[in-house]
Amino acid sequence: MKFRIKTTCCMISLMALFFGAGSSALISTTFQTSLQQEKRAAQESYHMILNTLQVVNNMDQWTDEKDLSKILEQLSTQGSFWAALQLRSEKEILYSAGSAAAHFLELADQIDTTHLACAIFSVPAASYYLQLSGSFYVGKEAYYLDAAYDISSVYNARMQQQDIYQQIFAILLAASACFSYILAFFLTRPLARLSKASREIASGNYDYRSKIKSNDEIGAVSKDFDLMADHLQSGIEELQDSVERQSQFIGNFTHELKTPMTSIIGYADLLRGQTLSTEDQADAAKYIFSEGKRLEQLSLKLLDIFVAEHETLTLVKASPSDLIYSYVSHLQPIMAREKITLQCECEPGYCMLDTDFFGSLLVNLIENARKALIDGGSISVRSEMTDDGCLIFISDTGKGIPADSITHITEAFYRVDKARSRAQGGAGLGLTLCARIAQMHNGTISFESIEDHGTTVTVQLKGGRA
Amino acid sequence: MIHILIAEDEKPISNLIKLSLKNAGYSCDCAFDGGEAADMIEENNYDLILLDIMLPDIDGFELMEYIRPLEIPVIFITAKNSVQDKVKGLRMGAEDYIVKPFEIIELLARIDVVLRRYHKADDIIKIAGLMIDTKSRKVTRGGIEIALTPKEYELLLLFAQNPNTALYRETIYERIWEKEFVYGSKAVDLHIQRLRRKAHLEKELQAVNKVGYRFEVDT
Numbered sequence: 001m002k003f004r005i006k007t008t009c010c011m012i013s014l015m016a017l018f019f020g021a022g023s024s025a026l027i028s029t030t031f032q033t034s035l036q037q038e039k040r041a042a043q044e045s046y047h048m049i050l051n052t053l054q055v056v057n058n059m060d061q062w063t064d065e066k067d068l069s070k071i072l073e074q075l076s077t078q079g080s081f082w083a084a085l086q087l088r089s090e091k092e093i094l095y096s097a098g099s100a101a102a103h104f105l106e107l108a109d110q111i112d113t114t115h116l117a118c119a120i121f122s123v124p125a126a127s128y129y130l131q132l133s134g135s136f137y138v139g140k141e142a143y144y145l146d147a148a149y150d151i152s153s154v155y156n157a158r159m160q161q162q163d164i165y166q167q168i169f170a171i172l173l174a175a176s177a178c179f180s181y182i183l184a185f186f187l188t189r190p191l192a193r194l195s196k197a198s199r200e201i202a203s204g205n206y207d208y209r210s211k212i213k214s215n216d217e218i219g220a221v222s223k224d225f226d227l228m229a230d231h232l233q234s235g236i237e238e239l240q241d242s243v244e245r246q247s248q249f250i251g252n253f254t255h256e257l258k259t260p261m262t263s264i265i266g267y268a269d270l271l272r273g274q275t276l277s278t279e280d281q282a283d284a285a286k287y288i289f290s291e292g293k294r295l296e297q298l299s300l301k302l303l304d305i306f307v308a309e310h311e312t313l314t315l316v317k318a319s320p321s322d323l324i325y326s327y328v329s330h331l332q333p334i335m336a337r338e339k340i341t342l343q344c345e346c347e348p349g350y351c352m353l354d355t356d357f358f359g360s361l362l363v364n365l366i367e368n369a370r371k372a373l374i375d376g377g378s379i380s381v382r383s384e385m386t387d388d389g390c391l392i393f394i395s396d397t398g399k400g401i402p403a404d405s406i407t408h409i410t411e412a413f414y415r416v417d418k419a420r421s422r423a424q425g426g427a428g429l430g431l432t433l434c435a436r437i438a439q440m441h442n443g444t445i446s447f448e449s450i451e452d453h454g455t456t457v458t459v460q461l462k463g464g465r466a
Numbered sequence: 467m468i469h470i471l472i473a474e475d476e477k478p479i480s481n482l483i484k485l486s487l488k489n490a491g492y493s494c495d496c497a498f499d500g501g502e503a504a505d506m507i508e509e510n511n512y513d514l515i516l517l518d519i520m521l522p523d524i525d526g527f528e529l530m531e532y533i534r535p536l537e538i539p540v541i542f543i544t545a546k547n548s549v550q551d552k553v554k555g556l557r558m559g560a561e562d563y564i565v566k567p568f569e570i571i572e573l574l575a576r577i578d579v580v581l582r583r584y585h586k587a588d589d590i591i592k593i594a595g596l597m598i599d600t601k602s603r604k605v606t607r608g609g610i611e612i613a614l615t616p617k618e619y620e621l622l623l624l625f626a627q628n629p630n631t632a633l634y635r636e637t638i639y640e641r642i643w644e645k646e647f648v649y650g651s652k653a654v655d656l657h658i659q660r661l662r663r664k665a666h667l668e669k670e671l672q673a674v675n676k677v678g679y680r681f682e683v684d685t
Binding site: 259272283 | 475476478479481482486489522545546547565566568569570571631632633634
């Protein structure tokens with residue numbers, strides 16, 4: 001059942017219960033009050049008759065019963081208030097007036113200390129009478145006087161009230177049903193929106209939001225829901241990105257792996273199957289060697305990345321300047337052979353580093369700088385201490401990186417100049433590894449480059465100060 | 467002579483294909499990027515283009531748009547082994563699609579099929595005094611037909627396409643039987659012996675010790 005229907009039903013039931021009880025109480029109180037009034041008036045009238053009879057009785061001796069009837073007759077002609085009257089002795093009815101007299105009840109045994117009994121009787125033609133019965137003595141003889149008063153008006157009033165009450169009840173019920181349905185509709189409308197939003201999101205429309213602007217609980221739920229959807233969406237996007245990156249990586253990796261494999265297998269097949277000229281043989285051997293080397297490079301770099309992805313960092317207190325000096329002094333003679341000057345300028349100090357990964361980062365970046373130099377040049381390595389680690393700057397005077405390549409440069413297998421990178425035996429993974437190492441140290445890697453003038457790589461490591 | 471353009475940016479592979487095609491009797495040119503390939507197509511007439519998809523400058527798919535109106539058959543060469551790429555390549559009008567790493571013998575067979583489809587290769591191969599009609603699959607020597615089983619015919623065709631090349635038993639088995647070679651299987655030797663006898667190729671079909679067989683012909 002829908003919530004709005006439930007609400008409507010509840011409202012109607014409550015309405016019916018309270019209104020019904022209230023009105024019934026009201027009607028019944030009104031009725032009782034009117035009845036009491038009628039009773040009092042009837043009693044007064046009855047006492048008057050009784051008094052009259054007793055006064056007459058005292059003034060001159062009751063001569064006979066006929067006189068009694070005459071007095072009553074006189075009373076009734078003087079604009080009688082009662083509807084029926086009956087006077088009787090033990091033996092016979094002395095006087096009777098009014099049509100309702102035929103229906104008088106026998107109340108003689110109920111007469112109380114006030115010499116009065118009271119009862120209500122109805123006549124089939126839907127009229128109600130209040131019967132008062134009393135007794136008095138004339139001499140030794142007991143006489144009974146019964147009087148009936150028409151109280152139909154009280155009953156009619158009650159019936160009328162009940163009719164009106166029923167009509168009002170029906171109207172009120174209908175009105176309250178309509179009102180509560182509309183109210184529930186407006187109250188539950190945001191829920192419908194929320195439900196639609198859930199369905200939209202479930203069906204893959206992750207941009208959809210419920211956007212209910214109200215300060216009540218539903219508004220709060222909507223806000224929480226939208227917040228959840230935001231997180232979900234960003235999570236899914238991240239996941240999709242990572243899947244895309246992964247498939248891109250696998251695509252590139254396959255290419256990187258298959259190309260040298262095709263060459264190696266192909267040349268080896270040529271060598272074993274055909275008699276090649278010495279020149280072709282030398283070519284084939286050269287390519288098998290260089291492509292084999294390329295595969296080796298690829299596997300080593302991949303291993304480095306794999307290690308970086310899966311190994312946890314072991315931070316130790318180390319001096320970046322000492323590490324840089326030791327690597328640079330080791331590399332200087334090799335660089336000198338290629339007419340490259342390698343200098344360094346480091347601020348002394350200690351910070352927390354993983355020395356193995358730091359070394360790998362340094363060697364890769366210096367190697368990249370070397371590859372950027374076309375015919376000799378200079379590479380400078382600088383380091384500075386910061387509050388939570390260190391900054392490393394590696395600059396070269398090489399050919400620089402085109403501006404549109406800078407954003408892609410840390411992607412796996414991305415190469416600015418494919419042919420040149422291949423010729424230098426690069427796997428296109430060096431900077432991917434460097435970026436990963438910087439990230440492991442909570443740091444960043446950034447590139448500034450002017451084409452044909454050189455590149456400066458800035459690495460910020462935040463392993464913490466020692 | 468059949469003229470083939472190799473558009474492949476990987477120098478080792480380009481050189482490998484060139485070397486193999488040269489040995490198989492084709493003449494080849496090499497282009498190392500898309501622009502160079504387009505220029506060469508414009509300047510020369512090629513019977514077939516071997517096209518790498520991941521070419522620098524202009525990629526293989528873009529180049530295909532340019533080649534299509536010229537009605538030169540194209541075989542795509544790529545490392546991408548995805549069905550989408552394959553479908554895209556074939557839909558664009560490529561004749562075939564070969565995925566790296568491939569074996570040269572497979573590339574040669576596919577080139578042969580495409581050239582034959584375009585009637586650029588002779589339907590009749592004349593080799594070692596034999597006439598092999600590839601259309602009717604008939605082999606004759608001096609006008610007399612030699613009855614060969616389908617497997618024997620396939621074997622002869624394989625040798626005829628790869629003259630003076632030592633073909634390994636497992637290579638032969640995998641090409642002809644299209645199944646993984648089981649070590650010690652004598653199927654290849656058995657069929658070659660019968661082919662030798664039937665087609666009188668005792669001298670030409672030489673066993674290469676521990677390797678397989680070579681079809682020795684004078685070139």
